[in-house]
Amino acid sequence: MSDSSLSNAVKNHGVSRRDFLKFCSLMAGTLALNASFGPKIAKALELPKRTPLVWLEFQDCAGNTEALLRASRPTVSELILDILSVDYHETIMAAAGAQAEKSQKDAIAAGGYILVVEGSIPTAENGIYCTIGGRTAMEILKEASANAIAVVAIGSCAAFGGLPKANPNPTGAVSVLDLVKDKPVLNLPGCPCNPVNLTATVVHFLTFGTLPEMDSQHRPLFAYGARxxxxxxxxxxxxxxxxxxxxxxxxxxxxxxxxxxxxxxxxxxxxxxxxxxxxxxxxxxxxxxxxxxxxxxxxxxxxxxxxxxxxxxxxxxxxxxxxxxxxxxxxxxxxxxxxxxxxxxxxxxxxxxxxxxxxxxxxxxxxxxxxxx
Ligand code: SF4
Incomplete structure (x- = not known):
């Protein structure tokens, strides 16, 4: 097992092997898979690979980022997401200004990442209601989605337009799916999204190499299949x-x-x-x-x-x-x-x-x- 595997990294964060395996079983349950998938998930997480995440925030309240960070204690799932190499996340990264802009450019240029988008995208007046570093959210999303393996719209604003899109929608807010047509897009709505569902989605991707099965609104069935x-x-x-x-x-x-x-x-x-x-x-x-x-x-x-x-x-x-x-x-x-x-x-x-x-x-x-x- 490589030293750079997720399971080793988790161990270095003080999580026992037993808890790691329990986490894998929990993920199998969350994904509505039977218990025999627990070891398969563990095996996949032990491979020496890191899937980078690039996390963009647009027209939102950062509630999904907060939900991810606001646990009372570090959990295995938080560590997994931490270890997953969040290559760019402007809210929680230490860099700011030009340095942050460079990090974004480098991460996007490297490609091969899962793009996580939080917040809706305003389109009225050519998108001027959300500009970062002089560029509109529309421009940034177009550029960042081009090099992504897949796009995850996290929270109700990114998935469906959310509060900004509520009547009368003064900024012309739209969802990620309204703009990204050439990449697989998965919606994780919720106000905020439950971080467990993001973790399970990522674990599914690492284990099977695909996004989980979705409903007609691009929501994963394991999380949104039941009333x-x-x-x-x-x-x-x-x-x-x-x-x-x-x-x-x-x-x-x-x-x-x-x-x-x-x-x-x-x-x-x-x-x-x-x-x-x-x-x-x-x-x-x-x-x-x-x-x-x-x-x-x-x-x-x-x-x-x-x-x-x-x-x-x-x-x-x-x-x-x-x-x-x-x-x-x-x-x-x-x-x-x-x-x-x-x-x-x-x-x-x-x-x-x-x-x-x-x-x-x-x-x-x-x-x-x-x-x-
Ligand atoms: S039973 Fe149905 S309507 Fe009543 S509290 Fe539960 S979900 Fe709501």
Whole structure:
């Protein structure tokens, strides 16, 4: 094993071999691969290669960079990204001014890097709303993407235009995908993007030499393939018609469903319930606030506290029962239990869906629903 391998470099940062292998298994799980891929990932990370990252920031708040840096302790994934040779990152690099400009030029000229772009790109007035070193973001992106192996648009601004693109979009902000047409582009939306998903994307690239499989919006399926609502710990309360009606009410204290407070979980695809934020400490719904739909295009224009349109997904009655019988029963008993459960759960689900699908009705009986136990 070469001394320059990632696993050795990780070891030099004080991470044990055991933790390194645990990290590889965790990455296999995050990428929705079975456990046998853990050793394969470890093998790939042990190869003496370094994939450089060039990280550009345009019209953004640096939230994705902050998310990457703001862990309470160094984690293996942070070290991996550190070790991956971030050849240019204007926010965290020591160089400034002309020196920084030279670093950017050198990194781009060397080529063979993954280009990570944070922030949207303003196009109004020929892009003058974001200029760095006298050049517009449009020009810099064109030059930097030309020599990249692949482009990762990190955060909702780079992936979909984000807040700058929200109505009335005064700067003519667009996403990376709107401008880069000749390179593979992967979107990692989120406000901010979860660093775990960036790490897993990079690990996938190092292990398989390709970007992970994507959905129609160029989001990797391992992270954006499932609806938050389908994996939400409050889902049972939704199905039983138990909703928070007011911040701090009894339902809120008991951890009931946040749909009526504007939760966009029913129309949002993201792996927050599985990986959480800040070393999986928490995520919005766990912390008591509804999902704001930050991994979906145009979420700023949805209105944070407006209710999601339930007609956009299958009604609750179509879901499988929450509880299945765990003991084997005779066919007759199974039929009776199944019919009874179907009636009970179907009725509850139908009641919740019918009520919520009808805005007039949904506004009337909140107190009755909150009192329901
Ligand atoms: S509406 Fe939101 S809080 Fe309620 S179950 Fe769905 S995702 Fe969870």
């Amino acid at each position: 938050i609502h389908d994996n939400c710990p409050r889902r049972g309360h939704f199905d039983h018609g138990e909703f928070v009606a007011k911040w701090g009410d009894e339902g809120h204290r008991k951890g009931w469903c946040l749909y009526k407070m504007g939760c966009k979980g029913p129309v949002t695809f993201h792996n927050c319930p599985a990986v959480g934020y800040n070393d999986n400490t928490s995520w919005p719904i766990k912390a008591g606030h509804g999902c704001i739909g930050c991994s979906e295009a145009g979420f700023w224009d949805l209105g944070l506290y407006n209710r999601a349109n339930l007609n956009e997904f299958a009604p609750a009655v179509a879901y499988a029962p929450v509880q299945q019988p765990t003991q084997s029963l005779s066919p007759t008993t199974t039929a009776i239990v199944g019919a009874a459960a179907g009636l009970a759960i179907g009725a509850a689900g139908a009641a919740a869906y019918t009520q919520l699908s009808n805005p007039d009705k949904a506004d009337q009986p909140e107190s009755a629903q909150v009192e329901k136990k």
